[in-house]
Amino acid sequence: MKTIADIIEKNGGLMGLFKRVSLTLRNPEGAVLEIKSLGPGPNYMDAVSVVLYEERTEKNVRAPEFNFEIDGEGRWLPFYYGNDFTGEEFFVYTINRHLLVINLELRRYLSRRAGELNLRLEALGFPRAGEDLQYYPLFPLTGSE
Numbered sequence: 236m237k238t239i240a241d242i243i244e245k246n247g248g249l250m251g252l253f254k255r256v257s258l259t260l261r262n263p264e265g266a267v268l269e270i271k272s273l274g275p276g277p278n279y280m281d282a283v284s285v286v287l288y289e290e291r292t293e294k295n296v297r298a299p300e301f302n303f304e305i306d307g308e309g310r311w312l313p314f315y316y317g318n319d320f321t322g323e324e325f326f327v328y329t330i331n332r333h334l335l336v337i338n339l340e341l342r343r344y345l346s347r348r349a350g351e352l353n354l355r356l357e358a359l360g361f362p363r364a365g366e367d368l369q370y371y372p373l374f375p376l377t378g379s380e
Contacts (some may be wrong), residue, residue: 236303236311236349238356239270239285249281249305262360265289276304277314277328277335287352287359299323301349313345 242260243252249272252258257271267288276282286300302315314327327342328335 236285236353238353238361239283240309240311242268242361243270243283249283252283253281260361264359266359268356268359268361273302276302278304280304280306280312282314283311285352287355289359299348299352301345301352303349311349313342313349316345316348 242258243249246252246258247255252270253272253274255272257269259270260268262268269284269286269288271284271286273282273284282302282304284300284302287298289298298320299316299318301313303311303313305311315325317324325341325345327338327345329338330336
């Protein structure tokens with residue numbers, strides 16, 4: 236998720252995102268990227284939601300949404316995926332007898348899907364965040380308040 240990590244870093248880093256709660260960008264073609272702080276995730280690591288909205292019909296649809304935990308080594312670990320266009324929704328964790336159980340095969344699958352999202356964001360021009368993308372006026376360009 237290098238593209239998202241770069242956008243977050245250009246906008247005050249994770250601490251800036253957690254202060255601001257969300258960052259919303261629109262590219263010239265009308266695609267909207269929304270990055271939100273979720274606070275602690277299922278394993279009490281920092282969690283971030285990444286949603287890409289693209290025009291599919293007359294209205295924008297969430298295609299896709301990923302929720303990630305970011306571990307101490309900077310790895311983005313997906314734990315949720317949803318896509319309104321395809322109707323898919325996956326949770327990596329289940330609860331069994333009060334224990335959090337991970338589906339490693341699903342996590343690997345979602346990690347590959349996250350790589351595809353990274354490529355899609357690059358194709359839509361999101362790595363140039365801060366250059367020619369439109370930031371919503373409610374959210375400042377930097378992490379400062």
